[in-house]
Amino acid sequence: MSTVDKHPSPGLPAGSVKAALSALRQLVSGLRTAILALLVLLFLAICTLTAPVGAGLLLAPAVLHAMHALAGMERARLARWGLEVISPEPPPTGLLVALIDPTTRRELRWVIGHASRGLLLGMLGLGLPILAVRDTTFPLYWRFFPADATATSIGIGTATSWADALAVTMLGVGWIAIILGFAPVMARAQAAPGSLLLSAGPDTDISLRIAELTASRAAALDAHATELRRIERALHDGTQNRIVSVTVLLGAARRMIARDPVGAEELLERAQSAAEQALADLRTVSRSILPPVLADRGLAGALTGLAAECAVPCRVDVEVPRRCAASVEATAYFVVAESLTNIAKHSGARRATVTARLAGERLLLTITDDGSGGAVLLSAGTGSEATGTGSGLAGIDRRVAALDGTLRLTSPPGGPTTVKVDLPCGS
Known part of the structure; x- marks a missing residue:
């Protein structure tokens, strides 16, 4: 499943721009977890180096907990971008058992990859738009640069004429082309290790997910029943009572019309008011079922x-x-x-x-x-x-x-x- 917008308009620039912007946001969101992965990896290295003197063994439970929490954060991030990663069973609490647990090993492999490749791709997602804006708009401010200053964002060349400035702009256009062509690919490459290593393995019992789906279905049925009771209560306590009131008032007005026309007229006005209120109640109930304003x-x-x-x-x-x-x-x-x-x-x-x-x-x-x-x-x-x-x-x-x-x-x-x-x- 793609982790970026799956419905860009094929062949249309607007669709490519939309997909690229979505991919850049995804890459930048991955930069945060990549930096945290680098910190976790650093602490893991410290634990490994200090394990012979005992300090690493004391820090290991906290570092493992941080790694598991970071893996959960990455699963939530991927879910926000449309890639559901089914969580495996919680890892064991014992230190020695946790170290040999398959889930822990898979998360460690992800931390190593995300702290390197994921960090690089996240930095590209943050840096490429800056380079594109910097070089594309260079003709607007190139005259304010010192004569010996580097003109391009890659540190090559100086600008002494409008031709040089326009050449820098073409480099900016190249950055934009790279973003449009490769940003979605980079976003998928950044997310792929997480979807592969942080999901439940083939040997994992899927009964937990089945239980979650069963609970979700039960919640849907309960919400549906609750909604039906709410609608029934609104119709019974509001609209039905007003319609009964209209019927009573019309009957009384019919009996009074011959002997007391003025009183019958007042009853008819009250009946009309009650009918209008009943109609307003019906509209309120119908809007609460599916608001027409959404359509x-x-x-x-x-x-x-x-x-x-x-x-x-x-x-x-x-x-x-x-x-x-x-x-x-x-x-x-x-x-x-x-x-x-x-x-x-x-x-x-x-x-x-x-x-x-x-x-x-x-x-x-x-x-x-x-x-x-x-x-x-x-x-x-x-x-x-x-x-x-x-x-x-x-x-x-x-x-x-x-x-x-x-x-x-x-x-x-x-x-x-x-x-x-x-x-x-x-x-």
């Missing part, structure tokens, strides 16, 4: 509309260049709607922020506020319970779990509160 304005427009209606000033930043599946967009809409409702009711916040990003085949949502914090999400079985501020978190968690997504909550006392949601949206 009309897309996810960006729908989230902007939610922010505009929020009682707390809210900023929206959406970067989703293509449509996702209807179920994914609906889940994202309801996650943001419920989160903003919680913020308005419980947080005491003065401002909130909603961001949405499409990273590979994952839709990433982040909702933050500067309120009092204290929200807690407790997972239990296939569902969740929320305590503290924002009791709707349990419903959000069920919706996200139904799509095999993940929800992370950070809400220390005193704030801020951050809800991060990761939804798979492969088409």
